[in-house]
Amino acid sequence: MKPRIGITIGDFNGIGPEVVLKSITAPKIRKAVQPVLIGSYALFSYYAKLLKIDITLTEVSSPRDAVKAGEVPVITVHPATVKSLQVGKNSPDAGVCAGMAVEQAIKFCLDGSIDAMVTAPVSKEALHFAGYNFPGQTEMLAMLTRSERVTMMLLSSTMRVALATVHIPIKKVSESLFTDRIVEKLETVHASLSKDLGIKNPSIAVLGLNPHAGENGAIGTEEREVIIPAIKKAVEKNIRAFGPFPADGFFASKAYEQYDAILAMYHDQGLIPLKMSGFDEGVNYSAGLRIIRTSPDHGTAFDIAGKNIASPGSTIAAIELAASIIAERKR
Numbered sequence: 001m002k003p004r005i006g007i008t009i010g011d012f013n014g015i016g017p018e019v020v021l022k023s024i025t026a027p028k029i030r031k032a033v034q035p036v037l038i039g040s041y042a043l044f045s046y047y048a049k050l051l052k053i054d055i056t057l058t059e060v061s062s063p064r065d066a067v068k069a070g071e072v073p074v075i076t077v078h079p080a081t082v083k084s085l086q087v088g089k090n091s092p093d094a095g096v097c098a099g100m101a102v103e104q105a106i107k108f109c110l111d112g113s114i115d116a117m118v119t120a121p122v123s124k125e126a127l128h129f130a131g132y133n134f135p136g137q138t139e140m141l142a143m144l145t146r147s148e149r150v151t152m153m154l155l156s157s158t159m160r161v162a163l164a165t166v167h168i169p170i171k172k173v174s175e176s177l178f179t180d181r182i183v184e185k186l187e188t189v190h191a192s193l194s195k196d197l198g199i200k201n202p203s204i205a206v207l208g209l210n211p212h213a214g215e216n217g218a219i220g221t222e223e224r225e226v227i228i229p230a231i232k233k234a235v236e237k238n239i240r241a242f243g244p245f246p247a248d249g250f251f252a253s254k255a256y257e258q259y260d261a262i263l264a265m266y267h268d269q270g271l272i273p274l275k276m277s278g279f280d281e282g283v284n285y286s287a288g289l290r291i292i293r294t295s296p297d298h299g300t301a302f303d304i305a306g307k308n309i310a311s312p313g314s315t316i317a318a319i320e321l322a323a324s325i326i327a328e329r330k331r
Helices: 016-024 027-032 041-050 092-110 124-129 137-144 170-176 179-195 222-236 247-252 267-278 313-330
Strands: 004-008 034-039 056-060 071-076 116-118 151-155 160-163 203-207 240-245 261-264 283-287 293-296
Touching: 004 016, 004 092, 004 313, 016 027, 016 034, 016 041, 016 313, 027 313, 034 041, 034 092, 041 056, 041 071, 092 116, 092 124, 092 137, 116 313, 137 283, 151 179, 151 267, 160 179, 160 267, 179 203, 179 222, 179 261, 179 283, 203 222, 203 247, 222 240, 240 247, 261 267, 283 313, 293 313
Parallel strands: 004 034, 004 116, 034 071, 056 071, 116 293, 160 261, 203 240, 203 261
Antiparallel strands: 151 160, 151 283, 283 293
């Protein structure tokens, strides 16, 4: 049987519904998985008509409900209708719908109704309006699944980048880096590369925090006091960790081609080069999560919402990665 993958609506005022519908009608996705849309049947139907996407949606109450060949099941978690739309803007309703869709998809993953979940882009501001006070979906997923060790990792065809810190201000990065935390991140990434991506004995490059990786303490001491000890501890645990490398030269020289993954110290350090090298194909993967969750690596793109110009490439890649991980875990 095809793997059953739940796909959340994301922020319905953004490009979430558009990239989801475009993705699941792509021939290779139709052939490989059974999608289950989670959010609002009324809004998915509205966007399908607006964007002239040839698809047959059927409202169901459970992912296990039978549907006819060619039909795509949709589960409504919020009574949003066309009147709820404020395309291109933040709204509490969109935040509530997005958050409820994620919560429901998590429940379906945990009870085995679906094999994995893919989350469409959400607006953190709208989620906060709705009372979901998380820095991002990754943190929300970690708490709701009671997963103690979760690391945000983004993947493209050219590199895999994990983050030691995620959605925090730059001024708080240094004080948030501890040797044990970096070791934990390296353990999580190592395990995920082996278990979910089928990479045996993976190698992980670790970036420095400061310019020139601290220049032996001349431009900062985090490398000497925190990062290097973490790498040594990881190596003692039979993890092939290397570095710390100066980030600018590492990416400019394409040194990333020599490693299976990279651990960056903060969000933009690792994600700017990844997104520049493959913005329409990048995938956000929650390594260490109890369930399988992937997401496109872009945001809600309010500026182009409803214009039928959003590329589904990253969402297609996210669905493909989820299916690949399902198969890898079964092996």
